[in-house]
Amino acid sequence: MFQQAERQFRNLSILFTELPLLERPAAAAAAGFTAVELWWPWTDAPVPEKRQLDGLRAALRTAGTQLVGLNFYAGQLPGPDRGALSIPGEESERFRANLDVAADFAQSLGCTALNALYGNRVDGIDPATQDALALENLTLAARAAHRIGATLLIEAxxxxxxPHCPIVSAPQAIEVVEAVNAATGLDNARFLLDLYHLAMNGEDLEQAIDRYTPLTGHVQIADSPGRGAPGTGTLPLEALLDRLHTNGYDGWTGLEYQPGDRPSTDAFTWLPRPHRAAH
Structure with a gap:
């Protein structure tokens, strides 16, 4: 299965979490993957110490794993997804402080996709105020990405x-993508199409693929229900990925699923080893 999915990679922030961060790249390589992605690894440190950045960079390089996707600082992940860029006050400032740090780290590893998570709605603050702040910060993020030749990803x-995130549909994410591109003129904002999230929202996945493939810069998958590996739920993931490729998508496909109650090394039996490597 998944014979057209040669550009698969693993998310080291949701798989192999039973291992310390610096051991995960080697574990991914041992499982046959040559490309990985990460949420921002230091949830309390938008500007970590140099030794932490150097340590992770060295672990990725030593393992021979290419970093193909990285989140900007987004607050406490894992946990209830909340982001930071649209939250006034300290969280917004932490997001801004992280922009060049994350971009420089990504550039040092040849990573060209940076994901910026919208923040949750905050009680007592006008949603329009949060949206205005979000656009301002996403504009800064797009420019930071552009500086290193990267794409800015917007995810639903x-x-x-x-339940408190305002971006919970493909059309909402696309609206943000288009607003950022209009504000910057850089045309480097793209949609992160996560089939699990869209399925959980009850969207027509084939229609979303047909409509939004031209603006899609990154794809992530997990089966639904359960957010497990392909085959643990009911999504026709192979057919959906084939449809993406037929529509012209030739980018990466990220495995952002939970291994369940088994070791992460046992969570890839559905994917033949030759299709785990980057080409």
Whole structure:
């Protein structure tokens, strides 16, 4: 299965979490993957110490794993997805402080996709105020990404699991993508199409693929229900990925699923080893 999915990679922030961060790249390589992505690893440190950045960079390089996606600082992840860029006050400032740090780290590893998570709605603050702040910060993020030749990714989460996030549909995410591109003139903002989140929102996945493939810069998958590996739920993931490729998508496909109650090394039996490597 998944014969057209040669550009698969693993998310080291949701898989192999039973291992310390610096051991995860080697574990991914041992499982046959040559490309990985990460949420911002230091949830309390938008500007970590140099030794922490150097340590992770060295671990990725030593393992021979290419970093293909990185989140900007987004607050406490894992947990209830909340982001930071649209939250006034300290969280917004932490997001801004992280922009060049994350971009420089990504550039040092040849990573060209940076994901910026919208923040949750905050009680007592006008949503329009949060949206204006979000656009301002996403404009800064797009410019930071542009400086290193990267794409800025905008992701839709899902309402059941992130009920306070305002971006919980493909059309909402696309609206933000277009607003950022209009504000900057750089045309480097793109949609992060996560099939699990869209399925949890009850969207027509084939229609979303047909409509939004041209603006899609990154794809992530997990089966639904359960956010497990392909085959643990009911999504026709192979057919959906084939549809993406037919529509012209030739980018990466990220495995952002939970291994369940088994070791992460046992969570890849559905994917033949030759299709785990980057080409």
């Amino acid at each position: 989460l899902n309402a059941p699991e992130s």
